[in-house]
Amino acid sequence: AQSVTQPDIHITVSEGASLELRCNYSYGATPYLFWYVQSPGQGLQLLLKYFSGDTLVQGIKGFEAEFKRSQSSFNLRKPSVHWSDAAEYFCAVGGATGANNLFFGTGTRLTVIP
Amino acid sequence: NAGVTQTPKFQVLKTGQSMTLQCAQDMNHEYMSWYRQDPGMGLRLIHYSVGAGITDQGEVPNGYNVSRSTTEDFPLRLLSAAPSQTSVYFCASRRTSGRPDTQYFGPGTRLTVL
Numbered sequence: 153a154q155s156v157t158q159p160d161i162h163i164t165v166s167e168g169a170s171l172e173l174r175c176n177y178s179y180g181a182t183p184y185l186f187w188y189v190q191s192p193g194q195g196l197q198l199l200l201k202y203f204s205g206d207t208l209v210q211g212i213k214g215f216e217a218e219f220k221r222s223q224s225s226f227n228l229r230k231p232s233v234h235w236s237d238a239a240e241y242f243c244a245v246g247g248a249t250g251a252n253n254l255f256f257g258t259g260t261r262l263t264v265i266p
Numbered sequence: 267n268a269g270v271t272q273t274p275k276f277q278v279l280k281t282g283q284s285m286t287l288q289c290a291q292d293m294n295h296e297y298m299s300w301y302r303q304d305p306g307m308g309l310r311l312i313h314y315s316v317g318a319g320i321t322d323q324g325e326v327p328n329g330y331n332v333s334r335s336t337t338e339d340f341p342l343r344l345l346s347a348a349p350s351q352t353s354v355y356f357c358a359s360r361r362t363s364g365r366p367d368t369q370y371f372g373p374g375t376r377l378t379v380l
Contacts, residue, residue, distance in 0.1 A: 161306070184365075195270075195356060195371035196309075203365075242308060251316050251363050253299070253324065258308040 154179045156245050156257035164263040165233050173228040173260050175243035185226040186244040186254065187217055196242065202226065213237070238264045268292050272357050272372035279347040279379045287342040287375050289357030295370075297363040298340040299324070300332065302353040303374075309356065315340055316363035347379045 157176045165171055177183055184203050188196040200211025207219040217228045226243060243257040273288045291298065299314035311324030315334040329351060331343040340359075344351060357372040 156308075158308075186369075188371075195373045196358075197371075198368050201368065251297070251314060251322065252365055253311055253314060254369060255311070256301075256309040258306055 154245055154255045156243050156255055158241075158243055158257035158260050160260045161258070162261045162263065164265060167235050167264050167266055168232050171228075171230045171233045171237070171262070173241050173243075173262070175226045175228065175257060176224050177226060177243070177245045178224065179245050183226075184246045184252070185217075185219060186246070187211065187215070187226075187228050188242045188244060188256075189213075190240045190242065190259075192239070199228070199241075233262075233264055235264045235266065238262055270357055270359055270370050270372035272355075272375050274375060275373065277375060277377050279344070279377065281347060281349060281379060283347050285344050285347065287344075287355055287357075287377070289340045289342065289372060290338050291340075291357075291359040291370070292338065293359065293361070293370070294337060295359035295361050296337070297361070298334065298357065298359045299369075300330070300340070300342045301356045301358065302326065302351075303356060304353050312342065312355075344377075349379045351377065352379045353377060 155178045186201045187199040190196050202209050202219045240259045240261045242259045244254045246252050246254045270291045300312040301309040310326045313332040315321045355375045358369045360367050360369045
């Protein structure tokens with residue numbers, strides 16, 4: 153069965169510091185991986201996605217993520233966090249079978265302090 | 267191009283009442299879905315549709331009905347509301363069900379059942 157684990161419920165970083173949000177997945181076939189961001193009171197916006205090819209993918213707002221098949225991980229990174237990055241971040245996994253439904257992790261809330 | 271729209275934004279119901287959450291997309295997307303978001307649980311799939319006239323159950327379908335009579339609309343019906351259905355509901359769509367491409371989310375409906 154497919155599942156996504158985001159082990160960090162809440163992370164606090166200082167503005168300008170680097171950020172890494174962890175995501176581990178379980179999927180029986182080739183995974184398609186996504187990171188979404190949700191600002192307070194808003195819907196979800198796609199940050200980046202991995203389907204195949206280069207395991208380091210670039211997204212919007214300066215985010216990147218690295219797919220590591222051996223570790224079943226797809227961690228999100230940003231070299232220097234801005235106050236506007238404060239939000240909740242969701243990792244999701246889907247696959248090339250059936251209706252390709254997405255399964256989401258429980259999310260990581262990011263707080264940015266000045 | 268409005269994307270994915272949802273109405274209403276907020277709703278308060280009494281236990282046992284019924285209501286329909288509306289979702290529409292103007293992108294001619296084949297795939298549409300409904301999620302509920304609860305604190306600490308991420309997004310869970312309620313129902314989905316891979317095209318007009320075709321719907322199926324997700325992870326948490328009990329207490330909800332859906333239909334897809336047109337490509338554009340995918341309403342979610344609560345038959346007899348219960349306090350456990352207090353949640354934020356998101357509708358999403360993507361171009362095709364053939365691969366897990368980018369999903370676009372609506373702004374959400376915050377539902378409270380008293």
